[in-house]
Amino acid sequence: MRRRDNHDGQGQGGAAAAEQAGNRGVRRAGGETGGGSPLPVFLFPSELLFHSEDRNSHRRVLTLYNPYSFNMSFKMWCTAPSLYRVVEAEGSVRAKSCVDLVVRHLDVSPRNWGRRDRFRLEVRGGGQVGGREIWAELRGGEEGGGGGGGEDEEERKMKRRQGAEERRGQQRALSALTPLSPLLVPTHTHLQLPTCTAVRSVSQWVVCVAVAVLCVAVLMLPLHTDSSSVVPRCLHVSTNQKLVCAYTLGLLTMVFLR
Structure with missing residues (x-):
């Protein structure tokens, strides 16, 4: 496991400077695509929610899928690297496989409640470059509770529905990109297998x-x-x-x- 430390000039209470530095890093990284067609990135979930009083929620897992026939390299960026630790923030993922990126929040004190930070994952592979951004937010209270979130039940339900629709759309895109395996396609040979087995047993x-x-x-x-x-x-x-x-x-x- 490796820890990536970025220095964005953020000191005590310097959230605005960190945000501006992160924006510059994102713009600088995004400019490397060269104007070509970007490589779609399949990263789940689309948002990270941390809860101060729920220790289990201080650690979240991002899953990066590679449905392509070539290997990909990736690198994770963040607007507030001093508040998060990402295990394996830089590495590679083989073709037709996935990798888990563990994100841990390092400071769940009340001064960071309601703070939203931005992550960007950049990938390279097959001569193409792609990127995907997600948001991370720290909320007060426990997961599933109403403390510190500032949202009512209707807004939470709407967000869940939007997240479910987005996941379904991404799964449909994955199905279109990944070809069917021959083992998954039914054939007449498979349908006739029990009959052939029975005939062979009788002849024996x-x-x-x-x-x-x-x-x-x-x-x-x-x-x-x-x-x-x-x-x-x-x-x-x-x-x-x-x-x-x-x-x-x-x-x-x-x-x-x-």
């Missing part, structure tokens, strides 16, 4: 029964040393042949009993 039993009958018939034949027999001489068998048939019949008996 017929062969086993035929071999068992042959072994019994060989065991009933006389030895080649017996001279007084009504059976023709050409049908006499040796002791070794009878032993082999007896051994085979024993194995088939175990198969039948199982």
Whole structure:
């Protein structure tokens, strides 16, 4: 795990200076795309909410998906790096896979309640550059409670609906970009598999029964040393042949009993 420390000139109470420095960093990074078509970035969730009295909410996870056929490198930027710690803020993600970025809030004191900071994730891959911005907010009270948020129930429901619609749209885009695997496409071979298995099982039993009958018939034949027999001489068998048939019949008996 690595910690990225950016110095944006923010001191005690210097939130405005940090915001301006972050905006300059975002504009400078965004100018590297060169005017080409930006690479879509699939990052979930779209907003980070921290609650001062809920320790579990001090740690949030961002998931970066790479649905493309090439590897991507990424780097995380923030307008207030002194308030957050991002595990693996810079790295790479392989093709057709994802990576989790853990964001931890370092100062949940009341002076930061209601503060909104901006994160920007930049990605590079396949000769293209893309970026995605998300907001982080610290609220007072516990998660699910009304303390320090300043929002009523209707506004929270509206935000949840908007977030759900955005996730559905991103999932549809992922489905369009990711091709179907051949294992997921039903074929006639898959539909006929139970019938083929049943036919093969019946044929195996017929062969086993035929071999068992042959072994019994060989065991009933006389030895080649017996001279007084009504059976023709050409049908006499040796002791070794009878032993082999007896051994085979024993194995088939175990198969039948199982």
